[in-house]
Amino acid sequence: MKEQIIKLLKQALKEKDVELKEEEIEKFLEIPPALEMGDYAFPCFFLAEKLKQEPRQIALEVREKIGTSPLDFEDIQTKGAYINFFVDKKELARQVIKDILKQKETFGKRKKTNKKIMIEFSQANTHKAFHVGHIRGTSLGESLSRVLEFCGDKVIRANYQGDTGMHVAKWIWCYEKYHKKEKLKNDESWIASIYVDAVKKLSKHKTLQKEVNVINQKLFTGEDKQLNSLWEKTRKFSLDSFEKIYKELNTHFDVYFFEGEMEKKGVEIADELLKKKIAKLSEGATIIDLKKYNLGVWVLLRKDKTVLYSAKDVVLAKKKLEEYKTDRNIYVIGAAQSLHIAQLFKTLELMKLPKAKNCEFVPVSEVRLPTGKMSSRTGDNILYSDFIKEITEHTKKEIKKREPKISKAELDKRALKISMAAIKYSMLKQGPNKNIIFKKENALNFQGDTGPYLLYSYARASSILKKSKLKNKQFQIFNLKPKEFELIKKLSQFPEVVLNSYKNLNPSVIANYSYQLAQIFNEFYHACPVINSQQESFRLALMEAFRQILKNSLSLLGIDVLEKM
Numbered sequence: 001m002k003e004q005i006i007k008l009l010k011q012a013l014k015e016k017d018v019e020l021k022e023e024e025i026e027k028f029l030e031i032p033p034a035l036e037m038g039d040y041a042f043p044c045f046f047l048a049e050k051l052k053q054e055p056r057q058i059a060l061e062v063r064e065k066i067g068t069s070p071l072d073f074e075d076i077q078t079k080g081a082y083i084n085f086f087v088d089k090k091e092l093a094r095q096v097i098k099d100i101l102k103q104k105e106t107f108g109k110r111k112k113t114n115k116k117i118m119i120e121f122s123q124a125n126t127h128k129a130f131h132v133g134h135i136r137g138t139s140l141g142e143s144l145s146r147v148l149e150f151c152g153d154k155v156i157r158a159n160y161q162g163d164t165g166m167h168v169a170k171w172i173w174c175y176e177k178y179h180k181k182e183k184l185k186n187d188e189s190w191i192a193s194i195y196v197d198a199v200k201k202l203s204k205h206k207t208l209q210k211e212v213n214v215i216n217q218k219l220f221t222g223e224d225k226q227l228n229s230l231w232e233k234t235r236k237f238s239l240d241s242f243e244k245i246y247k248e249l250n251t252h253f254d255v256y257f258f259e260g261e262m263e264k265k266g267v268e269i270a271d272e273l274l275k276k277k278i279a280k281l282s283e284g285a286t287i288i289d290l291k292k293y294n295l296g297v298w299v300l301l302r303k304d305k306t307v308l309y310s311a312k313d314v315v316l317a318k319k320k321l322e323e324y325k326t327d328r329n330i331y332v333i334g335a336a337q338s339l340h341i342a343q344l345f346k347t348l349e350l351m352k353l354p355k356a357k358n359c360e361f362v363p364v365s366e367v368r369l370p371t372g373k374m375s376s377r378t379g380d381n382i383l384y385s386d387f388i389k390e391i392t393e394h395t396k397k398e399i400k401k402r403e404p405k406i407s408k409a410e411l412d413k414r415a416l417k418i419s420m421a422a423i424k425y426s427m428l429k430q431g432p433n434k435n436i437i438f439k440k441e442n443a444l445n446f447q448g449d450t451g452p453y454l455l456y457s458y459a460r461a462s463s464i465l466k467k468s469k470l471k472n473k474q475f476q477i478f479n480l481k482p483k484e485f486e487l488i489k490k491l492s493q494f495p496e497v498v499l500n501s502y503k504n505l506n507p508s509v510i511a512n513y514s515y516q517l518a519q520i521f522n523e524f525y526h527a528c529p530v531i532n533s534q535q536e537s538f539r540l541a542l543m544e545a546f547r548q549i550l551k552n553s554l555s556l557l558g559i560d561v562l563e564k565m
Ligand code: ARG
Pocket: 120, 123, 124, 125, 160, 161, 162, 313, 316, 331, 333
């Protein structure tokens, strides 16, 4: 339908000597907020300057050029500067359902763009906990990757794990000094607990930091074989546990960068920046003074020449831009690092790196629990594994209430899927820049704006489809009930919703759409009996289309559907 409107407009505009590409026309086409304004509207303001005419006059003339309303439209009217298209409802229904059922998961998918995009996300640090905040960043990164791919880009999923630096030195120091009698355990909660203990001890006795600095220096030079091997072993423990988590979260990475790999080059870069006079020495440390830009002072190397997070990030950015030749570099990182990222991007600009402008930052705000903030530094955090366990236990209870005889295997499988949907959805339905307070009871509710509600709506549609004896896919359309038409219009909007999420790097648009779609579906189902009704064939097809689009939307959020709840 939209394509037809674009074609009509293109032809009519041509007759007024305005040559516009179809994509350009598409950009201006709007979906009006109220039904009486039609199904699509084309505003003519942007043509005023070019045509040296009043926008409302242009609207009238373009409308005239379109001629009598073609078959698929009930009417085409002008209102002020707008041309409003009222589509033939039955025709729209027929086309939308036909397209969805034919194109299935590719409905709304865009052509290949030839753009290569690197998206860096998750970035947990070894020797520390993978906590609830990491789930948010990971879910967001995965969802954005899927949206970018759906819109035709080539995506490289990158992880950047902090396997060196002061936090690692603290861990090693604490283990060596206080826990050496304990056997090394490949257990994430044990690993996290040592780090938490280190932070506690250091905050009580500030002078101990000197000892940590010595360890940091030794790890940096690699001179102490025993420390190196301790580092290697424990590093691997952490990385292995992260891989298990990624599998469970259904995400993967195409490249892994490590802070450790950036260290040596970090020193070289700092020296180079000194030579170029972008950096300078201050009390022995290498710094970049960015006060001019309101970005404070950025320290690259400490006095003892050990490399900081900042210098490592410059090395990484160069690598991304030069080796991978990406068209866009997206950093999905905690909003707390906004200043650091601004300092990094400014430095890249000062270095006159070609393509420095291709770097983009998606700041991710915090996740808090009703009990308080998450942080792996102070230890008042919740480990990923404990969190998932708590949520799945709760989900299992809910499932058992409904289905007491369920087998254990099925219970485990279903509980994990529902829990994942609950967690991911609650994290993605908010824009990335909004803080989230994660309340288990809310996220797991089978009613309301939640992941389980969406899964439930999907499963409900599946079960009705199964119940029908009609197997013939042909359908006849009678006069549409308002709820039927509302559902059809909503389905037809899916491609635009995805595009919007793509342009704003914000999956919450898709999440909110999924919820509205499920609501309309449930209202439709309430208002319109399906099985044994005269419209059974049509309503089944409509349901099938709904099921497909809900599945597609959830898949872009990284959420798997369930046939049965
Ligand atoms: N590992 C870092 C941290 O936990 C985040 C890394 C973000 N990426 C980057 N290129 N700086 O703080």
